[in-house]
Amino acid sequence: MNTRQYIYRGFKAALGRSYVRIKGGNREISWLLWEVILPLLMIASVVYTYRSMNAPSEFIGFVILGGAMMSFWFNVLWGMGSTLYWEKEKGNLEVLLASGAPLYGLLLGMALGGMFNTAVRAASVIIIGVYIFEASFNPATLPVAIIIFFLAMAALYSLGLSLASIYLMYSRSGWRASELLSEPIMFISGMYYPLSVFPIALQVVASAFPLAIGLDGIRRSLIYGETFGSLAVHMILLVVMAIILLRIGLWALEYMENKAKKEGRLILRWM
Amino acid sequence: MEKETAIFTRELTRIFERGGEKIRALDNVNIEVPEGIIYGLLGPNGAGKTTLIRILATLLLPSSGFAYVGGYDVVREPDKVRSVINLVSGGERAGYGILTVKENLWFYSQLYGLGIREGWEKIEQLAELLDMKDFLNVRLNRISTGMAQKYSLARGLLNDPDILFLDEPTLGLDVGAARAIRKIIKAWVHQNQNKTILLTTHYMAEAEELCDLISIIHEGRIIATGSPTELKHRVSKEVIYKIEVKNISEEDMGGLKKEEAGIVGLSTSYDAYSNVLSIRLVMDTSDVSHIIRYIEKLNGRIISISKVEPTLEDVFLKLVGVGLSEY
Numbered sequence: 001m002n003t004r005q006y007i008y009r010g011f012k013a014a015l016g017r018s019y020v021r022i023k024g025g026n027r028e029i030s031w032l033l034w035e036v037i038l039p040l041l042m043i044a045s046v047v048y049t050y051r052s053m054n055a056p057s058e059f060i061g062f063v064i065l066g067g068a069m070m071s072f073w074f075n076v077l078w079g080m081g082s083t084l085y086w087e088k089e090k091g092n093l094e095v096l097l098a099s100g101a102p103l104y105g106l107l108l109g110m111a112l113g114g115m116f117n118t119a120v121r122a123a124s125v126i127i128i129g130v131y132i133f134e135a136s137f138n139p140a141t142l143p144v145a146i147i148i149f150f151l152a153m154a155a156l157y158s159l160g161l162s163l164a165s166i167y168l169m170y171s172r173s174g175w176r177a178s179e180l181l182s183e184p185i186m187f188i189s190g191m192y193y194p195l196s197v198f199p200i201a202l203q204v205v206a207s208a209f210p211l212a213i214g215l216d217g218i219r220r221s222l223i224y225g226e227t228f229g230s231l232a233v234h235m236i237l238l239v240v241m242a243i244i245l246l247r248i249g250l251w252a253l254e255y256m257e258n259k260a261k262k263e264g265r266l267i268l269r270w271m
Numbered sequence: 272m273e274k275e276t277a278i279f280t281r282e283l284t285r286i287f288e289r290g291g292e293k294i295r296a297l298d299n300v301n302i303e304v305p306e307g308i309i310y311g312l313l314g315p316n317g318a319g320k321t322t323l324i325r326i327l328a329t330l331l332l333p334s335s336g337f338a339y340v341g342g343y344d345v346v347r348e349p350d351k352v353r354s355v356i357n358l359v360s361g362g363e364r365a366g367y368g369i370l371t372v373k374e375n376l377w378f379y380s381q382l383y384g385l386g387i388r389e390g391w392e393k394i395e396q397l398a399e400l401l402d403m404k405d406f407l408n409v410r411l412n413r414i415s416t417g418m419a420q421k422y423s424l425a426r427g428l429l430n431d432p433d434i435l436f437l438d439e440p441t442l443g444l445d446v447g448a449a450r451a452i453r454k455i456i457k458a459w460v461h462q463n464q465n466k467t468i469l470l471t472t473h474y475m476a477e478a479e480e481l482c483d484l485i486s487i488i489h490e491g492r493i494i495a496t497g498s499p500t501e502l503k504h505r506v507s508k509e510v511i512y513k514i515e516v517k518n519i520s521e522e523d524m525g526g527l528k529k530e531e532a533g534i535v536g537l538s539t540s541y542d543a544y545s546n547v548l549s550i551r552l553v554m555d556t557s558d559v560s561h562i563i564r565y566i567e568k569l570n571g572r573i574i575s576i577s578k579v580e581p582t583l584e585d586v587f588l589k590l591v592g593v594g595l596s597e598y
Contacts, residue, residue, distance in 0.1 A: 001351075008384070012382065012384050013381065015381050016377075016381030016382050019374075019378060019381070020370060020374075020375075023369075023370055024367055024370055027370075090365070091360075091363050092366065094365075095358065095365040097329075097353075098328045098356065099382040099383055100350060100353030100382075100383075101383075106382075258332075261330065261331055262332045264331055266330050
């Protein structure tokens with residue numbers, strides 16, 4: 001397969017897989033309701049905690065944006081990352097691989113479809129959150145926030161490729177990797193608080209995670225009204241991360257597929 | 272390798288390791304499948320059929336040896352192999368239960384690189400061919416086993432493959448559904464002269480009905496290859512008997528000293544409902560008086576005894592010593 005075919009087949013696979021994700025994810029309306037209501041409950045508990053402590057009003061916006069962005073991270077971590085494990089369990093993986101569709105395309109489709117579903121839910125969470133908790137955002141810097149959001153998503157998707165390769169090789173043991181990444185990243189990314197509350201050393205560590213940089217950039221633009229100029233470093237860092245993580249992710253997928261083929265892990269469910 | 276050879280393997284071996292134990296699933300397998308035929312791999316469960324198909328479909332690497340599919344090396348050119356094949360396994364329902372049959376098929380059409388509209392059109396054509404219009408809009412998790420197999424076959428034909436791997440395509444189907452699937456397979460190959468099917472099965476009658484060329488595989492090794500007629504010719508010198516007996520168990524028949532009794536192969540099957548044991552004997556002599564005496568000595572009551580035409584089951588019996596059903 002030459003590069004052009006590789007990209008075309010990847011695009012087709014992404015189109016097909018995102019279709020499945022969007023169609024399947026919205027077939028039952030009750031799922032949508034629960035996926036909006038449950039994060040709102042969590043956000044509400046943190047908002048009321050801040051209010052009881054007389055925290056600054058912008059903290060409400062931090063919480064709402066943090067809750068919404070975290071849904072995207074969970075989508076990468078549990079949806080995209082573990083997808084190859086579930087495909088194997090359902091007996092789909094053999095068919096998917098034998099189809100010749102590049103794995104990166106399937107995972108991209110999973111990510112895009114998941115991103116669409118999550119975006120609908122996250123937007124609902126933000127709108128309802130703003131209405132109920134009276135959080136205020138700066139609409140003038142929305143374009144900057146959107147650019148940072150997509151750059152952060154690209155970096156997270158690239159990270160998801162590596163995670164998916166772990167599931168491809170080690171199946172259920174990939175769970176451990178997801179669990180390992182779940183809570184610490186929620187903590188270090190500042191889900192419910194600004195990163196500035198961390199000591200400098202911890203802020204440096206946090207800047208190694210695309211979610212932390214993305215979330216910080218979106219908050220700065222939407223809450224403090226910062227523009228392109230002051231957020232250029234955020235954007236450059238996210239672009240560099242996306243490129244490096246993409247290269248690592250594609251390499252990891254190919255390496256793990258070959259290793260799995262050698263050991264028989266693609267076809268044997270007990271492995 | 273000649274151009275018109277669809278599948279070719281040389282000394283193909285696959286060893287699995289489990290808990291320090293080495294399992295030789297394939298042992299120096301050599302096959303050569305010409306283009307445009309239905310080739311059958313016939314053998315009991317665990318014989319190595321699925322392992323071979325997975326290697327040919329580029330899902331598993333061989334431990335040693337070579338395999339070419341459509342002229343491409345399965346190890347070095349997996350992408351090219353994948354562009355000319357498709358794989359359908361019996362009992363599979365690959366897809367997403369929440370989506371309808373039609374939606375699932377469209378998803379796969381995109382994986383195979385079909386255009387958006389082309390995918391929907393191809394589904395309509397296949398629905399016509401496979402008689403599945405009635406359940407195209409039913410969710411995948413709500414269709415019957417027979418429907419699921421038609422769905423899988425439709426998926427397998429979406430990319431119009433040059434070489435189609437069918438792994439136990441009628442597994443678990445009732446007689447009517449299995450007949451329908453066999454009819455579709457035959458029709459597809461006859462309408463597309465250059466298409467090749469590699470079919471694995473442990474149903475002798477299915478192999479005999481469908482296949483132009485058959486290899487019998489046992490414990491990872493190919494032990495015989497030929498057309499159904501050629502294979503059956505291998506037992507032309509032997510006499511095949513079918514004996515039905517009451518009041519005797521399968522274990523009792525194990526006491527027969529095969530070498531002394533002139534038995535080349537023996538298989539039994541017990542029907543608990545009628546309490547009848549059916550014995551199939553491949554003999555190198557037409558004299559079965561000592562067998563009858565042996566049965567009578569065990570107080571068995573012979574219901575019928577007849578000479579029968581040889582089948583592939585008898586070839587397997589002669590080559591392995593026991594019947595397929597005993598695995």
